[in-house]
Amino acid sequence: MPKDSGIGAASKRREDVRFLTGAGNYTDDINIYGQAYVYFLRSDVAHGKINSIDTSAAAEMPGVVRIFTGADFEGVGGLPCGWQVTDRHGQPMQEPAHPVLAQGKVRHVGDPIAAVVADSLQEARDAAEAIELDIEELPAVVNMKAALQEGAPKVHDDLTSNLCYDWGFVEDNKAAVDEAIKNAAHVTTLELVNNRLVANPMEPRVAVGDYSRANDESTLYTTSQNPHVIRLLMGAFVLGIPEHKLRVVAPDVGGGFGTKIFHYAEEAFCTFAAKKCNRPVKWTASRSEAFMSDAHGRDHVTKIELALDADNNFTAIRTETYANMGAYLSTFAPSVPTWLHGTLMAGNYRTPLIYVNVKAVFTNTVPVDAYRGAGRPEATYQLERVVDKAARELGVDPIALRRQNFISEFPYATPVAVEYDTGNYFATMDKLEEVADLAGFEARRKASEASGKLRGLGVNCYIEACGIAPSNLVGQLGARAGLYDAATVRVNATGTISVMVGAHSHGQGHETAFPQVVADMLGIDESMIEIVHGDSSKIPFGMGTYGSRSLAVCGSAMVKATEKIIKKAKKIASHLLEASEADIEVKDGKFTVAGTDKSVAWGDVTLAAYVPHNYPLEDIEPGLEETAFYDPSNFTYPSGAYCCEVELDPDTGKVTIERFAAADDFGNVVNPMIVEGQVHGGIAQGIGQALLENCVYDDEGQLLSASYMDYAMPRADDVPFYVVDHSCQTPCTHNPLGVKGCGEAGAIGSPPAVVNAVIDAIQSGGKNVLHIDMPLSPQRVWAAMQD
Amino acid sequence: MYAFDFEQPKTIAEAVAALADDEAQPLSGGQTLIPTLKQRLAMPSKLVSLTAIPEMKGVCMNGNTLCIGGATPHAVVAAEASAYPALAALASNIGDPAVRNRGTIGGSIANNDPAACYPSAALASGATIVTNSREIAADDYFQGLFQTALEEGEIVTEVRFPVPQAANYQKFVQPASRFALVGVFVAKYADGVRVAVTGASNDGVFRWTEAEAALSANFSPSALDGLSVSADGMIGDLHGTPEYRAHLIGVMTKRAVAAAS
Amino acid sequence: MAKVTMTVNGRKVSGEVPGNRLLVEFLREDQRLTGTHVGCDTSQCGACVVHVNGKAVKSCTMMASEADGADITTIEGMAEADGTMHPIQQAFQDNHGLQCGFCTPGMVMSAAALLKDNPNPTEADVRHYLEGNICRCTGYHNIVKAILAAAGQDVSKIAAE
Amino acid sequence: MQMSDSREIAASPEEVWKAILDPEVLKQCVPGCEAMEGSPEEGFDATVVQKVGPVKAKFSGKVTLSDMVAPSSLKLSGEGKGGAAGFAKGEAAVTLAPSGNGGTLLTYDVDAKVGGKLAQLGSRVIDGFAKKMADQFFQNFQETVEGPAAAAAPEETAAPAAAPAPAAAEEPQEEKKGFFKRLFS
Numbered sequence A: 001m002p003k004d005s006g007i008g009a010a011s012k013r014r015e016d017v018r019f020l021t022g023a024g025n026y027t028d029d030i031n032i033y034g035q036a037y038v039y040f041l042r043s044d045v046a047h048g049k050i051n052s053i054d055t056s057a058a059a060e061m062p063g064v065v066r067i068f069t070g071a072d073f074e075g076v077g078g079l080p081c082g083w084q085v086t087d088r089h090g091q092p093m094q095e096p097a098h099p100v101l102a103q104g105k106v107r108h109v110g111d112p113i114a115a116v117v118a119d120s121l122q123e124a125r126d127a128a129e130a131i132e133l134d135i136e137e138l139p140a141v142v143n144m145k146a147a148l149q150e151g152a153p154k155v156h157d158d159l160t161s162n163l164c165y166d167w168g169f170v171e172d173n174k175a176a177v178d179e180a181i182k183n184a185a186h187v188t189t190l191e192l193v194n195n196r197l198v199a200n201p202m203e204p205r206v207a208v209g210d211y212s213r214a215n216d217e218s219t220l221y222t223t224s225q226n227p228h229v230i231r232l233l234m235g236a237f238v239l240g241i242p243e244h245k246l247r248v249v250a251p252d253v254g255g256g257f258g259t260k261i262f263h264y265a266e267e268a269f270c271t272f273a274a275k276k277c278n279r280p281v282k283w284t285a286s287r288s289e290a291f292m293s294d295a296h297g298r299d300h301v302t303k304i305e306l307a308l309d310a311d312n313n314f315t316a317i318r319t320e321t322y323a324n325m326g327a328y329l330s331t332f333a334p335s336v337p338t339w340l341h342g343t344l345m346a347g348n349y350r351t352p353l354i355y356v357n358v359k360a361v362f363t364n365t366v367p368v369d370a371y372r373g374a375g376r377p378e379a380t381y382q383l384e385r386v387v388d389k390a391a392r393e394l395g396v397d398p399i400a401l402r403r404q405n406f407i408s409e410f411p412y413a414t415p416v417a418v419e420y421d422t423g424n425y426f427a428t429m430d431k432l433e434e435v436a437d438l439a440g441f442e443a444r445r446k447a448s449e450a451s452g453k454l455r456g457l458g459v460n461c462y463i464e465a466c467g468i469a470p471s472n473l474v475g476q477l478g479a480r481a482g483l484y485d486a487a488t489v490r491v492n493a494t495g496t497i498s499v500m501v502g503a504h505s506h507g508q509g510h511e512t513a514f515p516q517v518v519a520d521m522l523g524i525d526e527s528m529i530e531i532v533h534g535d536s537s538k539i540p541f542g543m544g545t546y547g548s549r550s551l552a553v554c555g556s557a558m559v560k561a562t563e564k565i566i567k568k569a570k571k572i573a574s575h576l577l578e579a580s581e582a583d584i585e586v587k588d589g590k591f592t593v594a595g596t597d598k599s600v601a602w603g604d605v606t607l608a609a610y611v612p613h614n615y616p617l618e619d620i621e622p623g624l625e626e627t628a629f630y631d632p633s634n635f636t637y638p639s640g641a642y643c644c645e646v647e648l649d650p651d652t653g654k655v656t657i658e659r660f661a662a663a664d665d666f667g668n669v670v671n672p673m674i675v676e677g678q679v680h681g682g683i684a685q686g687i688g689q690a691l692l693e694n695c696v697y698d699d700e701g702q703l704l705s706a707s708y709m710d711y712a713m714p715r716a717d718d719v720p721f722y723v724v725d726h727s728c729q730t731p732c733t734h735n736p737l738g739v740k741g742c743g744e745a746g747a748i749g750s751p752p753a754v755v756n757a758v759i760d761a762i763q764s765g766g767k768n769v770l771h772i773d774m775p776l777s778p779q780r781v782w783a784a785m786q787d
Numbered sequence B: 001m002y003a004f005d006f007e008q009p010k011t012i013a014e015a016v017a018a019l020a021d022d023e024a025q026p027l028s029g030g031q032t033l034i035p036t037l038k039q040r041l042a043m044p045s046k047l048v049s050l051t052a053i054p055e056m057k058g059v060c061m062n063g064n065t066l067c068i069g070g071a072t073p074h075a076v077v078a079a080e081a082s083a084y085p086a087l088a089a090l091a092s093n094i095g096d097p098a099v100r101n102r103g104t105i106g107g108s109i110a111n112n113d114p115a116a117c118y119p120s121a122a123l124a125s126g127a128t129i130v131t132n133s134r135e136i137a138a139d140d141y142f143q144g145l146f147q148t149a150l151e152e153g154e155i156v157t158e159v160r161f162p163v164p165q166a167a168n169y170q171k172f173v174q175p176a177s178r179f180a181l182v183g184v185f186v187a188k189y190a191d192g193v194r195v196a197v198t199g200a201s202n203d204g205v206f207r208w209t210e211a212e213a214a215l216s217a218n219f220s221p222s223a224l225d226g227l228s229v230s231a232d233g234m235i236g237d238l239h240g241t242p243e244y245r246a247h248l249i250g251v252m253t254k255r256a257v258a259a260a261s
Numbered sequence C: 001m002a003k004v005t006m007t008v009n010g011r012k013v014s015g016e017v018p019g020n021r022l023l024v025e026f027l028r029e030d031q032r033l034t035g036t037h038v039g040c041d042t043s044q045c046g047a048c049v050v051h052v053n054g055k056a057v058k059s060c061t062m063m064a065s066e067a068d069g070a071d072i073t074t075i076e077g078m079a080e081a082d083g084t085m086h087p088i089q090q091a092f093q094d095n096h097g098l099q100c101g102f103c104t105p106g107m108v109m110s111a112a113a114l115l116k117d118n119p120n121p122t123e124a125d126v127r128h129y130l131e132g133n134i135c136r137c138t139g140y141h142n143i144v145k146a147i148l149a150a151a152g153q154d155v156s157k158i159a160a161e
Numbered sequence D: 001m002q003m004s005d006s007r008e009i010a011a012s013p014e015e016v017w018k019a020i021l022d023p024e025v026l027k028q029c030v031p032g033c034e035a036m037e038g039s040p041e042e043g044f045d046a047t048v049v050q051k052v053g054p055v056k057a058k059f060s061g062k063v064t065l066s067d068m069v070a071p072s073s074l075k076l077s078g079e080g081k082g083g084a085a086g087f088a089k090g091e092a093a094v095t096l097a098p099s100g101n102g103g104t105l106l107t108y109d110v111d112a113k114v115g116g117k118l119a120q121l122g123s124r125v126i127d128g129f130a131k132k133m134a135d136q137f138f139q140n141f142q143e144t145v146e147g148p149a150a151a152a153a154p155e156e157t158a159a160p161a162a163a164p165a166p167a168a169a170e171e172p173q174e175e176k177k178g179f180f181k182r183l184f185s
Helices: A016-020 A121-129 A171-182 A227-239 A265-277 A287-293 A376-394 A398-405 A425-435 A438-450 A471-476 A510-522 A550-577 A602-610 A672-692 A745-764 A778-786 B012-018 B033-038 B074-080 B085-091 B097-102 B105-111 B118-124 B209-217 B242-260 C023-030 C087-094 C104-117 C123-132 C141-150 D013-020 D023-029 D117-146 D154-158 D179-184
Strands: A036-042 A048-054 A064-069 A112-118 A132-137 A163-169 A186-194 A206-212 A217-222 A246-249 A281-284 A300-308 A314-326 A353-362 A454-463 A485-491 A497-501 A529-532 A584-587 A590-593 A599-601 A625-630 A639-649 A654-665 A722-725 B005-007 B024-027 B046-049 B059-062 B065-069 B128-131 B135-137 B156-162 B166-173 B180-189 B192-198 C002-008 C011-017 C049-052 C055-058 C071-073 D002-009 D033-039 D043-052 D055-069 D073-081 D087-098 D104-115
Touching (some): A016 C087, A016 C104, A112 A121, A163 A171, A171 A300, A171 A353, A186 A376, A206 A265, A217 A227, A227 A246, A227 A265, A300 A376, A314 A376, A376 A398, A376 A454, A376 A745, A398 A425, A425 A438, A425 A639, A425 A722, A438 A454, A438 A639, A485 A550, A497 A510, A497 A550, A510 A550, A550 A584, A550 A590, A550 A625, A590 A602, A599 A602, A654 A672, A654 A745, A654 A778, A672 A722, A672 A745, A745 A778, B012 B046, B024 B033, B059 B074, B065 B105, B074 B085, B074 B097, B074 B105, B085 B118, B085 B166, B097 C104, B097 C123, B105 B118, B105 B156, B118 B156, B118 B166, B118 B180, B118 B192, B192 B209, B192 B242, C011 C023, C087 C141, C104 C141, D002 D117, D013 D023, D013 D087, D013 D117, D023 D033, D023 D043, D023 D117, D055 D087, D087 D117, D104 D117
Parallel strands (some): A036 A281, A217 A246, A314 A353, A654 A722, B005 B046, B024 B046, C002 C071
Antiparallel strands (some): A064 A112, A163 A353, A206 A217, A206 A281, A300 A314, A454 A639, A485 A497, A639 A654, B059 B065, B065 B156, B128 B156, B180 B192, C002 C011, C049 C055, C049 C071, D002 D104, D033 D043, D043 D055, D055 D073, D073 D087
16 A cells, blocks of 8 residues: 555655746856856867967957966866776776866867856857967877777877776686686677767756855855765865865756766866956856766677576676776776676676676777766676577577576675675566566567567566665775765754755655655654755765665665664653653654553654753753764665567668566665656666667767767657556665665666667568667668668 | 847848848848857857748748748748648648747748758749749759858748649658658649658758659659669768668658658 | 847846847846756757747747747746646646756746647657657656646556556 | 769869969869968968858868879868867878870869867768868869860950959859969960
C-alpha cells in the first residue's frame, strides 16, 4: 500500500512551486551591484604555440576594466586533478599542468587564452576581438591510437608521450585470462566505440565572483554539484585562499549529470578577478561556449573478448580500452575508465577470470570526465553487447544465456575487486519479461512487418557500483579526497527542523525526499523539515552529489544525525515525563512512556531544549542540534534488466523506439515518484547516446558538433512512454536506509538494450549485421544494411 | 551581438528606403538571422524589420493562385493556406511552434538555406517571387547555396503559388537541427509534374527532372522505379553522406507521390 | 536607444533599449523577470518561450524593439494573483513533470500555447508540439503526462507498472 | 574539403604562370577579394569578404606561393583570420602542362579547412561552399587569362589596356577583358 507521507510515499516535490512560477534562483539570476562581466577569448585551433598576445589596443577599448592572460596566473596554481591512477608497472600516471588561462600553448579548441573584464558583456567581447594573437598552429592529435604512435605530436611537451597511463586490472590475473581465452570452446570478440557525449544540462555553467575588502572574504556563486569540493580544490590548490575566507554557493542548479562536478577555470578566474578588480565578476556560458568548455563524457574505443566453455558458461573476459582524456586531466577523469569501469566488468555474471587493460590518452580535444554513469555505462555496454553477440553466434536465446551465467549467491566477490552485497538478477529479469510483455513480441513483430518495417527486441542487464564510497578504499585506489558525507540536523525551539546536507540537489528532489526520511524517523509532518544545501557557509561539510550517492551516503549521515537528535530528545523527554530514558518511545511526533498514555509532544521537548527552565542541565547541554559524518563500508550495487523494442524503416535506416521497459532493484525506495523520474531521465539519455548524440571532431581537432544544430539532443518525439518497475528490492545491507541509488541506472542500462534491439531488427530482415557503432543514426543503419 | 540600430517601417517603400543605407540588413522573422547575429557572424549597421508592414502579410486566393505576403509567419500559412494543403502541411512542420510564429516565408525564400523547406515548395510549384521591384519565376530565382536573384536591398513582398491538382512534401529530418536532411516536394499540374529537392545538394534546392518526366507520364510511385540521383554534388556532413542523401531523394519522392496520388 | 513600451503580465512597462537588445534580455535584466531562461544560442532549446500577443515565441530570438506595444506573458504571469498555480503548472507538479526546473518555464508556456490551440491533444500531438523544447532531466515521460493531465485526460493508465 | 579538377586554358604555360604570380590577377580571381598586395617571393597580404546566407565575415591573411617550378607547378596557400568567425585556410597544388594547340592543361588539388565558429556551426555547408569558391576561383582565373569567350566577343578585345583594376569581384562580368590582352594589346 503506498504511504501518503514519510519513507515510501510519493510526496509531491516542494521545490516545484518555485520552479514552476519562475521564482527559482539559478546562478545567472544573481546580479551583484557593480558587477563586471568577463568574456573569455578561446582558442580557434586545437594545438598551437602562443608566440604573443598583444592586449594593448584592446585595453583601450570602452568599458574595459582589465584584461588577463596566462601571465597573470604565474605563481597561481593550476586546476588540480583529484585522482591519481597507478599504472600496470606501479608508476603514477602522467599528470600535466592545467593552467587557468593558457600558458605557452593552447591544447584544444576552446582553451581560454585571455579574459576581458568589462562593464558590459558586449564591451568585453568587443575588446576580446581587438586582442592581437600570434598563435602558431601545430599539428593536432585527435585519434587516440594515432596519438600513441611514435613521433606523434605531443599534447604536453614536458610529458614523455601522450599516454597518461597504461592500467591493467587485475594484473595478476592476466596470464590466467590469456590462457583461458586460448583454451575456450568459443570466444566472441567485439570491437566497439563508446561515443563521446556532451552532458548538456539545460542550464549552461555560470560563475559570479565577489570579494569583500572588509574581511578579505571571497564568495563564488557557481553552477556546481558540489560546492564544498570546489571550495577545497579552488581554495587549496589554485588560489591559495583558506577555507574560512572562501564561501562557495551553488544555488538552484539546472541539471548537472556529472559535468558540474568538476572545478573549472572560469570559476577560479571569477574568484581571482573579483579580488584583483575589486568588483564582482560574472561569467555566463553561452551554449556554444559550453560545447567547448564543459567536460565531455565517454569516448572509449574497446576490444572485448568473451570466452565460453562448451556448455556456454562464461570462463573469461579480456578487454583493451583506449580512453580519451582530452587535452588536460579534468578533476576526476583518471578514475572513470579505471576504477569506475574496470571494477564493473563482471556485470551480473559469474565469470571467474577477468582482465581489463585501459590506455588513457591525451588528445587535442576538450577534457573528458564523468558523465551520468561514468565508466559504468561503458562497462555495461561492452559486456551486454558481447553477450548478445555470443548468443547470436551460438544460436542460443540471449536471455537464457544471461540467466545461465547470473550470479546467484550473495555476497559475491567478483574477480575485479568488488563485493556485491545483495541482488536478485533472476527476479528483475522475471519482472522485466512480465512488464515488457515479451510474450506479445512476435505478434507485434508481425504487425510491423505488415507495414513494411522491421521490429527488433533487445534485452540486457546491468549492475552498477554507486553510493561512491568508502574513503579508505578510494584512497587506496588513488582518490585524493575522502568520499564520506555530512549532515547537521538543527532542531529549532518550535520544533521545525533545518537539515544542512553536503549533498546538492540539481533536479533530484532532495528538498522533498530528505525530509521524508527525517519525518518518518520522528513521526512529524514533512513540512516541518527543510533542507539547506549548496552553501559552504551554512553546511558543515559535504562531498556533493554524483554517482547516485546523495541518499546512500549523505542520507545516511542525516539518519545518523537524526538518531543523535532522537537520543538527546529522549533524554529531555524522560526528564519532562519523569520516566526512565529506556522506556521512552518516539511515535507520531510524541515521546511516550512505553506501556502508558503518558506522553510529551515533540514541540514541548524542543522548546525545553531552547528554554531550559525545566531541563536536565546537569546531564546535557541546552539546544538540539547534531552533526554526523558518514563513510560507508562499501559501494551499493543497484541492478536491473532493461528491454527495448524498436521499429526500423529499412528504406531510410530510421529507428523508432516503440517500447521501453526497465525493471530495477534499487533496494529500499524513499520516494517512488522521484525514483521513477530519475529512471525516465536516465533512459532518455541512454537512448540519446544509442541513437542520436555524438560529439565529433575533425582530424585537425575542430569541433564540428558544437550546437544543437548538429548535436542531436533527444526530444519529446524521439522517445516513448517508458514502463519502469522497482518492485524487486534487495535492500543494501550496509547503510541504514537500505537504499542503493537510482540516478544513473537508466543511462547505464539503456544503450545496450537499444543497440541489441536494432541488431535484432536488422537480423530479422535477413541481413547478417552484428554490430553498428553508436549513435545508430539513420545514415549509419542504412549504410550497414547495404553491405 | 555587435551594436546596431533597429528600424521598423510600416510600408514597403519605407523599408526599401531604410535598406538603402550601407550595411543595413532586412530582418524578417529573424529565426536564422538573430542566432547568426548572436554568434557575431555578421555586423549590420542597422536591422530593418519587415514584420510590421501590413501590405506584406496575409494569405489569399487570386483565381487559382495562392498569394502569401512575404512577412507572413509559417503558422499563419499552416492555418490559412487550406487551398493548397500540401503547402499548409509543409508550413506546419517547419521548425517548431515558436519558430513558426515568428519565421516568415519571405525570410526563408530570401535566405535560401539549402536545407530549408519553402524553397522546394516554391520551385516545385513554379511559384512567382514578387519583390518590391519585380516578379521573378522560381526557376530563375534560386541560384545555389544561399544565393538568389535578389539584389542588395530588394525584398520579397509576396510569393504566388499556382495551386496544383495534387501535391505532397516529404521531409526526412536531420536528427539534430530538424531541418530537412532531404525534403522532396512533388506537385502535379495539368501540364506536367514538378519535383523539387531540398536539403540534399551543395547547390541548394533543385529540380529532379528525370523524375518529373517519368511522373508526368505516369503519376505513380512505380514510375520512379529504376531512377536514381547521382551522389555527385550532394552534401556530405555528420548526418549523411552524399550517397545516403541521393538514396533518400528516391525514397522521399516515392513517398510524396504515393501520398499525393 | 529607443523607448519600448509593452504590457508584461498585465502590467505596463517601458524602457530605453539599444537596437540589439533581445526580448529575453529586456525581460530578465531590465524587468528582473528571471523565470524566463536562456539555454542555447541557436533558438532550439525553448527555455526562453514566452507568449507575445498570445503566441508562443522564443524570446531569445526576437528583438525587444519588435515587441514594442505587445502584450507579453511570462512564466511569472501564469499563476493567479493569490499564488494559485495555473492548471498546467499544477499538473506539472502533480505528475513530476520537472526535475531541475530550468527548461520548465518554457515547457509550461509551450504547453499553454498547445492547449489553447488544441484543448484535447493526443500523446503524439504533445510530443510533436514540444519539438522546440528540450529537457535533459525527465526523459519527457512526465512532461507529456502532465500536459495530457492538464487537458483533463485520465493519465493513470500511462505506462502503469 | 578536398577536390581535384582540371581546366584547359587557351594560353601557353608561360603565360598562365605569369598570370598566377600577379597579385592583380589573384585579386580579380579570388571571390570576394578586396585587397591583394605583395610579391610572389614575399607572399601577398589579402583581405577577402565572404558572405554565406546571413553570415558575412571579413578575412585578413596571407597568400603564399611555394614549391615553385616555373612554368609547371606551384603551391598556392592562403590563410585568413575572420575575427569572431574563426579562420579559413586552403591550399591548391597547381600543375601546368602544355596541351595541344598551344594551350595549357591546368590541374589543381585543393584542400580547404575552416576553424573556430565556422567549423562549429557551418559544417553542413562548408564543403559545398569551399568547392564552389575553388571552382569560381579557377573559372575566374581562366576567364581572366583568356578573356571570356574571346573569339565570340571581339568587341571586348577593344577594351582599353589602361583600364583600372576592377572595383569589385562580385561583379566579375564587368571585367571581361583578358589578362594577356590587357597586358599586351
